[in-house]
Amino acid sequence: EADIYQTPRYLVIGTGKKITLECSQTMGHDKMYWYQQDPGMELHLIHYSYGVNSTEKGDLSSESTVSRIRTEHFPLTLESARPSHTSQYLCASSEDVLGYTFGSGTRLTVV
Amino acid sequence: QKEVEQNSGPLSVPEGAIASLNCTYSDRGSQSFFWYRQYSGKSPELIMSIYSNGDKEDGRFTAQLNKASQYVSLLIRDSQPSDSATYLCAVNMGGGYQKVTFGTGTKLQVIP
Numbered sequence: 001e002a003d004i005y006q007t008p009r010y011l012v013i014g015t016g017k018k019i020t021l022e023c024s025q026t027m028g029h030d031k032m033y034w035y036q037q038d039p040g041m042e043l044h045l046i047h048y049s050y051g052v053n054s055t056e057k058g059d060l061s062s063e064s065t066v067s068r069i070r071t072e073h074f075p076l077t078l079e080s081a082r083p084s085h086t087s088q089y090l091c092a093s094s095e096d097v098l099g100y101t102f103g104s105g106t107r108l109t110v111v
Numbered sequence: 112q113k114e115v116e117q118n119s120g121p122l123s124v125p126e127g128a129i130a131s132l133n134c135t136y137s138d139r140g141s142q143s144f145f146w147y148r149q150y151s152g153k154s155p156e157l158i159m160s161i162y163s164n165g166d167k168e169d170g171r172f173t174a175q176l177n178k179a180s181q182y183v184s185l186l187i188r189d190s191q192p193s194d195s196a197t198y199l200c201a202v203n204m205g206g207g208y209q210k211v212t213f214g215t216g217t218k219l220q221v222i223p
Binding site for chain 2: 039041085090094098101102
């Protein structure tokens with residue numbers, strides 16, 4: 001079944017640690033996105049990718065980085081986690097003008 | 112002015128009634144319009160897409176688009192308590208990159 005997977009689902013980590021949030025999709029979509037969303041708040045685009053070796057920063061300034069070495073994989077990395085990074089991170093993919101398919105999200109807490 | 116505007120709600124409707132959710136957008140060149148449903152603590156789920164003026168129906172959901180007025184709406188007929196969620200309007204502003212801008216969402220409460 002075509003889908004989009006995010007791991008881990010929940011993560012509690014100490015300040016200063018390096019973390020990588022995983023996102024993989026089996027739909028063959030070229031376009032992938034990372035959004036940040038605080039509880040009850042709007043979605044903010046932090047990174048997006050048109051395809052392999054293509055990555056761009058989104059509308060919201062973020063200290064994270066992304067890579068796109070394979071079509072199906074779009075990981076997000078925080079080199080040094082801080083409490084201000086505590087949020088929900090949502091990965092999505094899309095094809096052409098069709099709507100997004102979102103993963104289940106990673107809820108990150110930095111203590 | 113925000114690019115995509117929605118009333119944050121909450122919008123409360125009794126079970127069985129029609130819920131009407133509204134969205135306006137600023138870019139006249141916008142090409143594609145989407146409605147997502149997001150339950151508390153969950154990720155958004157695409158429920159409707161519409162690309163041309165008029166109505167599009169899918170089960171109990173009807174999306175309405177009026178490009179001249181820059182207005183898109185979602186009607187939910189026979190509302191059920193399970194429809195209680197936040198509904199996000201999203202607009203594809205076009206261009207080489209599929210730039211989709213999300214509204215802040217309208218919280219819908221269906222009262223049994």
